[in-house]
Amino acid sequence: MTKRELKRQKREKMIEEEGLIFLDGVSKSYSTGAPAINGVTLHIGRGEFVFIVGDSGSGKSTLIKLLLRELTATQGKVYVMGYDLAKLKHRQIPKYRRYLGVVFQDFRLLKDRNVYENVAFAQRIVEKSSKEIRRNVPSILATVGLAGKYKAKPKQLSGGEQQRVALARALVNRPAILLADEPTGNLDPKNSWEIMQLLEEINEAGTTVVVVTHNREIVNAMRKRVITMKRGVVISDVEEGEYNDED
Template sequence: MIALDQVTKTYPGDVKALKGISLQIKKGEFVFVVGQSGSGKTTLFKLLLKEMEPTSGTIYINNKNLGRLRRRRVPKLRRGIGVVFQDFRLLKDRNVYENIAFAQQVVGAPNRLIKKNVMAMLKLVGLPDKAKSYPNELSGGEQQRVALARALVNNPPLLLADEPTGNLDPKNSWEIMKLLEAINMRGTTVVVVTHNKEIVEKMQKRVITMSEGVIISDERKGGYIYE
């Protein structure tokens, strides 16, 4: 599903964000990526979305070499990746239904399927009665559920989540993580970047710990290293 081979990223001023990291994430895995600020987590996230290019090394997603992917093919790559952010990034002038439907419209889904798929996603995330609500009428936990529904409506094989519980209280944070676990059980590969040590320890999933641009630990069952 994901493979990095000796990937380095150096920013202007000779700032080395990643220093030759290699890793593999198999289809169907649930993986946490943890580490303090400046460890390289955000750079890794952006590289996987092809928002930037590595200085050296090779990145594969679904057996595709991202370095050889032509610019016009990038949108297709991203359609196969669901993305959830800490700040939700919902369209404020559209209701819940329209926010989720937008992701379907972008890929050219026929209108007859959009309603069916959107309502199915709202049911999955526990918000079937919020279709006509606007983001400012929802709690933070509800907004993140909508963002999750939008990320999943096109049935991507890979879900990337960047601090998905960062703006949520403990109760909502745990509910979002249980949703991600349920989604993973349906076959979606899930990669979560987080600072939340408590959730990482409770979930008992694979944990990749980064520090100063390198991977210092890769544990299969909740192995969070405290830096």
């Protein structure tokens, strides 16, 4: 068995035992102030749908940045897909990030490119051939309900539609994990619900979905696993949980 094969098996075993995402006593301190995350341990399994909730400053964004390997933990270990993120070399980070799809509150679309180009852009980056791009992009746009708007520029779309484009871009490379950082933060209730329904469909298709949000109404209605954070610490982790005032 090759060394590579052995490593792959080891990662599979880690995912099996500890989950697709595993934080083991993770702390992250910045140069000033209290730690943004303090001794967090959590497991997220393959195919789960998880809400991470908490007020501003609770450490949610730092958690996302740790998972994206934008930051490294000051203490403890972060494992994603069986990879110890602290051990990733600089040149391995892009390849690692291809396992993740990311959606942000502010959509982060390329304003000078149309819907099709915004999604195709993600495929270009992972060096898909033009043929594959022509096949994959229309298909993913149909999935998010934007098949008819592929020529539109972002400013010609509503907030909900822009978030759908961002979702299409995040999903077109078929990531194992979708990280959504306040995906409904800039949307009205109707569009928020539509996006959440899409996320649920994506999850049902097998993608692990982690949603960071403030939106109590949605969290409470969806009855998914809810991890609540406060001042850098996980204060509750409940299956079919809720996001309540006292949290």
